[in-house]
Amino acid sequence: MTDFAQITLIGMGLIGSSLARAIRSHGLKTRLVGCDSNPQHVAEARALNLVDQITSDPIDAVKSADLVILATPVGSYADLGARLCPVMKPGAILSDVGSVKASVVKTLQPLMRDDCHLIPGHPVAGTEQSGPKAGFSTLFDGRWCILTPPENTAPEKVRALEKFWQAIGSTVECMTPDHHDMVLAITSHLPHLIAYNIVGTARHLEEVTKSEVIKYSAGGFRDFTRIAASDPTMWRDVFLNNKDAVLEMLGRFTEDLTALQRSIRYDEGDKLFDLFDRTRRIRKQIIDAGQDEDVPDFGRHTDDIPD
Amino acid sequence: MTDFAQITLIGMGLIGSSLARAIRSHGLKTRLVGCDSNPQHVAEARALNLVDQITSDPIDAVKSADLVILATPVGSYADLGARLCPVMKPGAILSDVGSVKASVVKTLQPLMRDDCHLIPGHPVAGTEQSGPKAGFSTLFDGRWCILTPPENTAPEKVRALEKFWQAIGSTVECMTPDHHDMVLAITSHLPHLIAYNIVGTARHLEEVTKSEVIKYSAGGFRDFTRIAASDPTMWRDVFLNNKDAVLEMLGRFTEDLTALQRSIRYDEGDKLFDLFDRTRRIRKQIIDAGQDEDVPDFGRHTDDIPD
Ligand SMILES: NC(=O)c1ccc[n+]([C@@H]2O[C@H](COP(=O)([O-])OP(=O)(O)OC[C@H]3O[C@@H](n4cnc5c(N)ncnc54)[C@H](OP(=O)(O)O)[C@@H]3O)[C@@H](O)[C@H]2O)c1
Ligand SMILES: NC(=O)c1ccc[n+]([C@@H]2O[C@H](COP(=O)([O-])OP(=O)(O)OC[C@H]3O[C@@H](n4cnc5c(N)ncnc54)[C@H](OP(=O)(O)O)[C@@H]3O)[C@@H](O)[C@H]2O)c1
Numbered sequence: 001m002t003d004f005a006q007i008t009l010i011g012m013g014l015i016g017s018s019l020a021r022a023i024r025s026h027g028l029k030t031r032l033v034g035c036d037s038n039p040q041h042v043a044e045a046r047a048l049n050l051v052d053q054i055t056s057d058p059i060d061a062v063k064s065a066d067l068v069i070l071a072t073p074v075g076s077y078a079d080l081g082a083r084l085c086p087v088m089k090p091g092a093i094l095s096d097v098g099s100v101k102a103s104v105v106k107t108l109q110p111l112m113r114d115d116c117h118l119i120p121g122h123p124v125a126g127t128e129q130s131g132p133k134a135g136f137s138t139l140f141d142g143r144w145c146i147l148t149p150p151e152n153t154a155p156e157k158v159r160a161l162e163k164f165w166q167a168i169g170s171t172v173e174c175m176t177p178d179h180h181d182m183v184l185a186i187t188s189h190l191p192h193l194i195a196y197n198i199v200g201t202a203r204h205l206e207e208v209t210k211s212e213v214i215k216y217s218a219g220g221f222r223d224f225t226r227i228a229a230s231d232p233t234m235w236r237d238v239f240l241n242n243k244d245a246v247l248e249m250l251g252r253f254t255e256d257l258t259a260l261q262r263s264i265r266y267d268e269g270d271k272l273f274d275l276f277d278r279t280r281r282i283r284k285q286i287i288d289a290g291q292d293e294d295v296p297d298f299g300r301h302t303d304d305i306p307d
Numbered sequence: 308m309t310d311f312a313q314i315t316l317i318g319m320g321l322i323g324s325s326l327a328r329a330i331r332s333h334g335l336k337t338r339l340v341g342c343d344s345n346p347q348h349v350a351e352a353r354a355l356n357l358v359d360q361i362t363s364d365p366i367d368a369v370k371s372a373d374l375v376i377l378a379t380p381v382g383s384y385a386d387l388g389a390r391l392c393p394v395m396k397p398g399a400i401l402s403d404v405g406s407v408k409a410s411v412v413k414t415l416q417p418l419m420r421d422d423c424h425l426i427p428g429h430p431v432a433g434t435e436q437s438g439p440k441a442g443f444s445t446l447f448d449g450r451w452c453i454l455t456p457p458e459n460t461a462p463e464k465v466r467a468l469e470k471f472w473q474a475i476g477s478t479v480e481c482m483t484p485d486h487h488d489m490v491l492a493i494t495s496h497l498p499h500l501i502a503y504n505i506v507g508t509a510r511h512l513e514e515v516t517k518s519e520v521i522k523y524s525a526g527g528f529r530d531f532t533r534i535a536a537s538d539p540t541m542w543r544d545v546f547l548n549n550k551d552a553v554l555e556m557l558g559r560f561t562e563d564l565t566a567l568q569r570s571i572r573y574d575e576g577d578k579l580f581d582l583f584d585r586t587r588r589i590r591k592q593i594i595d596a597g598q599d600e601d602v603p604d605f606g607r608h609t610d611d612i613p614d
Contacts, residue, residue: 099526124525126525126526128590143525144525146523173522183520184523186508186512187519187524188527188528190505190508191526191528191530192527194501194531196567197567198497198501198560199589200563200585201493201560201563202494204563212490212494214589214592214596214598215451216453216490216494217494217596217599218450219406219431219494219498220494220495220496220534221494222598222599223533225589225593227527229587229591230587232584232587233580235579235583236579236580236583243572249508250564252508252511253505254564256504256508256511257557260507264554265550265554267547272546272547273539276503276535276537276538276539276542276543278510279506279535279536280535280537282506282510282521282535283506285517286524289524291521291522291525292524292525292533
């Protein structure tokens with residue numbers, strides 16, 4: 001079911017530990033090695049029995065791996081690449097799950113040996129939580145995984161990695177790193193930036209107390225706090241490593257927001273209605289595409305709802 | 308359990324129908340009358356047996372009511388007030404559930420007779436869905452309901468309305484209409500505006516196709532589409548009727564966003580980290596306050612998550 005006799009996961013946080021759980025729950029036959037620099041996470045991964053071998057030494061972890069997946073913040077890749085590339089097994093694949101791709105290729109490509117294969121990846125799935133305990137085996141089920149193999153990558157290697165992601169429930173799509181970064185800038189990076197910003201703005205208000213912001217958060221604000229609770233290190237690295245696409249999207253967003261502001265100021269009710277009506281339809285398409293559920297609540301459970 | 312022999316709900320949509328369900332499920336003894344101008348919603352309310360009497364004639368609906376609650380978009384209040392105030396029962400309360408309050412007082416106060424009592428209200432609870440079928444009886448459970456009685460309102464009338472909201476599971480707080488509009492501008496109106504705007508921006512992108520926006524929406528975008536699927540009429544009315552507070556909050560938001568944009572442009576990783584770290588703590592406080600649940604997903608169900 002997999003072409004890899006040994007898979008090594010560097011980083012046993014939300015994504016790494018979810019990968020370990022998914023590999024096991026889908027019955028993939030492979031030796032599974034985990035590595036984390038955080039001693040507490042090493043202990044948790046061991047206690048949860050997530051992998052066959054857990055270590056804090058990345059060199060030890062990768063040397064007999066056929067597939068190495070980096071699942072750490074992308075800011076750590078330069079250092080990890082410099083240490084791992086020299087000791088990787090000939091023929092092995094180096095992949096990752098980082099949320100940006102062009103900078104990852106730029107960082108890792110020059111460090112690669114000729115007899116190893118760089119195939120960056122990004123599962124478009126996640127939550128706002130971190131660490132080995134936050135992971136779960138179904139995280140990748142029905143979600144997309146984007147691969148951005150450099151030109152001239154051996155097709156059978158790309159195929160093997162594709163099969164791996166399919167085996168744990170994902171659908172795979174290949175694209176260029178630049179296109180990935182542009183698409184994700186609007187579907188993930190900008191939403192996070194906006195959420196962080198609005199929660200930051202709310203913190204500064206003096207006319208409205210912090211306790212009021214919290215009390216009345218069910219009016220919509222709480223959904224933004226969920227996204228703005230995502231890991232600070234991971235997101236700092238995302239914005240620093242996808243600067244151009246994020247600034248481009250932000251420019252468009254601000255332009256549109258200025259027009260919306262004008263419509264409010266000049267009582268242009270029809271323009272407001274038109275925008276609000278069009279955005280509603282996009283929601284329907286996302287539900288039809290199976291990328292969200294049509295539950296009648298703002299992030300709460302339908303099991304609470306008896307009728 | 309309630310001081311009202313008859314309660315009339317004008318508007319049997321999400322909020323009106325949830326009120327009807329909550330009144331019944333909490334066993335409140337009262338005659339319940341519903342009114343809606345949409346014939347389909349009248350039929351649905353009848354089929355669902357939500358009230359004792361359902362009508363499309365608001366005058367007929369209110370004439371023997373002790374409590375009238377407007378649950379229609381706030382843009383309809385001027386017309387409804389002009390028609391209903393003359394025929395209301397002496398001693399009756401006119402209340403509402405509208406998401407803005409200062410403009411509601413300004414609209415309805417001049418229409419009130421001396422022997423009736425205006426006590427505007429706003430349950431801070433809702434979903435992005437509309438119509439009688441979307442309602443549910445637990446919508447107000449553990450949520451806040453804000454009342455904004457004008458000065459000199461008879462205290463026993465305020466107390467009676469307070470008891471009503473408490474009887475269906477809410478906690479009541481009184482404040483001035485202006486303060487309400489300021490607080491809700493940041494906890495509800497600005498989040499909705501931002502969500503509508505980002506979904507609108509995504510629609511315009513040509514480098515990124517619409518199908519990609521939908522496919523990869525699980526990266527965060529889909530949570531914004533949920534909010535941006537809210538009723539266009541209701542939200543047009545909210546923005547037109549809370550213009551000053553919304554524009555004030557939008558100004559602060561944009562100022563903060565410009566600073567954030569600068570931090571990305573000039574690689575100020577520490578500033579990004581600091582903001583992202585602080586916003587994370589607000590999330591924790593909202594969960595501690597019972598206004599959201601700490602479920603490890605982006606709006607999906609935990610029942611999907613076996614481990
Ligand atoms: N979270 C999401 O929703 C999501 C979705 C798709 C992709 N991603 C990507 O997945 C990657 C991991 O994110 P995550 O959410 O899983 O983060 P996480 O839960 O914080 O896990 C990362 C783990 O890696 C450890 N680590 C950091 N630097 C290391 C190093 N040099 N060597 C070994 N271990 C190291 C961390 O330790 P410390 O605790 O000491 O930092 C932590 O245990 C990121 O690149 C992110 O962009 C995340
Ligand atoms: N949705 C929320 O999350 C939320 C939360 C708190 C407060 N509120 C407030 O609650 C109020 C109602 O919102 P909702 O979400 O319940 O809307 P909704 O589901 O669209 O229901 C409103 C109902 O009132 C009907 N209606 C409109 N004008 C009327 C009139 N003049 N006379 C009689 N019926 C009329 C509508 O008919 P049509 O279908 O023909 O328009 C619809 O059936 C709004 O003022 C809103 O600000 C909403």
